[in-house]
Amino acid sequence: MRIGAHVDQADPLAEADARSAEAVQFFLSDPQGWKAPKPRADADRLRAAEVDLYVHAPYVINVATLNNRIRIPSRKLLLGHAHAAAEIGAKGLIVHGGHVNAGDDLSVGFDNWRKTFAYAAESGGFPLPILIENTAGGDNACARRLDALARLWDALSDHEVGFCLDTCHAYAGGEELLDLVDRVKAITGRIDLVHANNSKGGFNSGQDRHDNLDGGTIDPELLVAVIRAAGAPVIVETPGGVAGQGADIAFLREQLGTGA
Numbered sequence: 001m002r003i004g005a006h007v008d009q010a011d012p013l014a015e016a017d018a019r020s021a022e023a024v025q026f027f028l029s030d031p032q033g034w035k036a037p038k039p040r041a042d043a044d045r046l047r048a049a050e051v052d053l054y055v056h057a058p059y060v061i062n063v064a065t066l067n068n069r070i071r072i073p074s075r076k077l078l079l080g081h082a083h084a085a086a087e088i089g090a091k092g093l094i095v096h097g098g099h100v101n102a103g104d105d106l107s108v109g110f111d112n113w114r115k116t117f118a119y120a121a122e123s124g125g126f127p128l129p130i131l132i133e134n135t136a137g138g139d140n141a142c143a144r145r146l147d148a149l150a151r152l153w154d155a156l157s158d159h160e161v162g163f164c165l166d167t168c169h170a171y172a173g174g175e176e177l178l179d180l181v182d183r184v185k186a187i188t189g190r191i192d193l194v195h196a197n198n199s200k201g202g203f204n205s206g207q208d209r210h211d212n213l214d215g216g217t218i219d220p221e222l223l224v225a226v227i228r229a230a231g232a233p234v235i236v237e238t239p240g241g242v243a244g245q246g247a248d249i250a251f252l253r254e255q256l257g258t259g260a
């Protein structure tokens with residue numbers, strides 16, 4: 001089980017070293033912005049690295065929305081990130097499930113996801129696995145609760161789609177962690193990556209506020225049980241930089257008995 005952290009994009013391999021991480025996740029552009037990613041000068045070094053790389057797509061992306069002025073640029077930005085992530089040898093591109101606006105029909109949101117994959121297919125398809133991540137908040141989300149996730153997977157049944165399970169988002173989103181992995185896999189058939197985070201917000205609070213693994217409102221033992229059951233690579237997106245994330249990684253290695 002490869003364990004790592006979400007790190008700054010300037011020098012991800014140095015960040016991995018500092019945390020003894022076997023995997024890193026980072027952004028390729030401003031996560032709050034619409035700019036396409038620029039080619040990286042260190043692309044060759046990243047491709048050759050022993051550390052597994054994951055790219056997180058910008059937060060502004062929402063391919064589900066009925067708002068054309070967000071949905072259309074979101075599709076383009078997602079595909080642009082997919083090519084840039086493939087260029088550096090990333091194992092997957094993580095993107096949030098997105099949502100529709102209040103009063104809009106969620107089933108159109110699921111169909112917009114299908115159209116996103118159809119749009120990519122027109123130019124040869126996504127060049128690396130797209131991992132859709134569950135989210136914590138909102139009443140009109142495509143991947144907050146598992147009933148919505150099931151409808152999303154149904155809409156995407158003609159396409160190859162991966163899943164990223166965020167433990168903070170699941171708990172704060174209102175899904176019990178006990179047996180969560182079985183319930184998710186019954187829908188998706190797979191978990192490609194775990195975002196291992198404790199939660200500052202309580203159960204079903206809808207708050208996307210990550211905490212270190214032994215802090216927060218989730219029992220750390222339960223967290224470890226979910227991560228073990230998932231059997232997928234793990235990225236911590238926890239606070240505290242090198243010290244905080246390094247401690248979280250060490251904690252997981254100790255609890256999971258994976259060594260380093």
Ligand SMILES: [Zn+2]
Pocket residue numbers: 133166195237
């Ligand atoms: Zn996450």
